[in-house]
Amino acid sequence: MELQNQLKALADKIEQLKDKIETEESTKHAFVLPFINLLGYDSFNPTEVVPEFTADLGLKKGEKVDYAIFQHQDPILIIECKNWKEDLNIHNSQLFRYFHVTKTRFALLTNGIEYRFYTDLEEANKMDEKPFLEFKITHLKENIIPEIAKFHKSHFDIDKIVDNASSLKYTKEIRKLIHTELNSPTHEFVRLFANQVYSGRLTERVMEDFTDLVRKAFNQTISENVNDRLNAALNKESEKQHEEIEEFEEETSKIITTEEELEAYRIIVAILRRKISSDRIVHRDTQSYFGILLDDNNRKPICRLHLDGTKKYMSLFDRDKNIHREDIETIDDIYNFEKQLLNTIDNYEETKANIE
Incomplete structure (x- = not known):
């Protein structure tokens, strides 16, 4: 390399x-x-x-x-x-x-x-x-x-x-x-094939006809081989993509969004509506956590909820996107972190204003 x-x-x-x-x-x-x-x-x-x-x-x-x-x-x-x-x-x-x-x-x-x-x-x-x-x-x-x-x-x-x-x-x-032979077949090259497929006498006129036929046959054969290889490669890529889609669908099918997670989402929306409109607050469920995002952007996480285990907790993000784990007993405890959630929105909005 x-x-x-x-x-x-x-x-x-x-x-x-x-x-x-x-x-x-x-x-x-x-x-x-x-x-x-x-x-x-x-x-x-x-x-x-x-x-x-x-x-x-x-x-x-x-x-x-x-x-x-x-x-x-x-x-x-x-x-x-x-x-x-x-x-x-x-x-x-x-x-x-x-x-x-x-x-x-x-x-x-x-x-x-x-x-x-x-x-x-x-x-x-x-x-x-x-x-x-x-x-x-x-x-x-x-x-x-x-x-x-x-x-x-x-x-x-x-x-x-x-x-x-x-x-x-x-x-x-x-x-x-x-x-050279593919572009301009020689007499010997044409005769090699004509002798094997033509039973009559190879006159000058016949050889002229076969010169064109041999050139066309070879070019068609090469084109078909190229197309076959391209199609095989495309089919292989298509199969790979299909397998990836199936794997993704299989993984997605394992994700079950619970009513408790949706209720927690509604609590967070209620808190954040003081700062932003509700349509900017999006939830995205994964196998590891239930995520809440700003503007449906993975780079703007608001918080992550872990409600499926024996011990519930939520992950909050500071200005530098460092994660802070906070234990909760019920989803009502989310209200205790109202200030941190609102600060997260302020941080994103401030960054956006500076860029503009």
């Missing part, structure tokens, strides 16, 4: 500042370094975060990658940064070269908004062409946050990330293919 909040805060900051950021260097300091910091790495510690890390390429000396993150004196992630306005698609070849000459298993290409994480799933020590993890921090989906958390200093584990990277990468690619 903490990482999620930090990512959200950084995303908000980026939205506020990006139009004022003009250079690659500003992008690094305003967007990329805060991201490195929230992963638990100290950007001010040169043994942990190394800026301008040397990645010499054969005879070509002095090649540098923007940042390298070290753990136990070994680089675990190299980071190449670009201006936030730049398209990352034209820059991965540079990172590809750096990856080959370092010991790291992970590389990150970012413009401070879009992040692409790479590894070497297909060939050892050779960066894959496609990232296994890709996201925009300003449009971050909740399921991506646990994947980002794997790079946090506190639980960074190379083997676990590599094992998971394969699943992430190929799942992402399959989803892209599915999305």
Whole structure:
């Protein structure tokens, strides 16, 4: 949850500042370094975060990658940064070269908004062409946050990330293919289904018809599945609300307002009518006590009567709403507390006047 909040805060900051950021260097300091910091790495510690890390390429000396993150004196992630306005698609070849000459298993290409994480799933020590993890921090989906958390200093584990990277990468690619096929089915995709439902010859005209049918069938199936899940969720919520209502009704049914409580209420109304009209004095019965409220407001209790037990008493409230218990033998004893009841009304009316 903490990482999620930090990512959200950084995303908000980026939205506020990006139009004022003009250079690659500003992008690094305003967007990329805060991201490195929230992963638990100290950007001010040169043994942990190394800026301008040397990645010499054969005879070509002095090649540098923007940042390298070290753990136990070994680089675990190299980071190449670009201006936030730049398209990352034209820059991965540079990172590809750096990856080959370092010991790291992970590389990150970012413009401070879009992040692409790479590894070497297909060939050892050779960066894959496609990232296994890709996201925009300003449009971050909740399921991506646990994947980002794997790079946090506190639980960074190379083997676990590599094992998971394969699943992430190929799942992402399959989803892209599915999305493409749903919007514009390929000939092979259409033939796969047409062969199983159509007994005639698959002419060009038939394939054209089935292309539209396959697209419609898949979209309808997805819509129905979404609706079914929504309805199931709504039904579950409705059942929950119904159960809550039944529980409330069951609890309410246990409350029995006695004639003695109603008579006590009438005594209190008679006392308070000197100050306020009777329609402002409301009783509300509960399982624990018989309450008297001003203006039917729970925050304006006048008193509470406890008449069901072997020993009767009433609870009165002072100016600070502290409760004072007063024992009574019969409801006629309520008259003995006339002054306190009237003072309670005065307190509420005085507070109301001050607010107005």
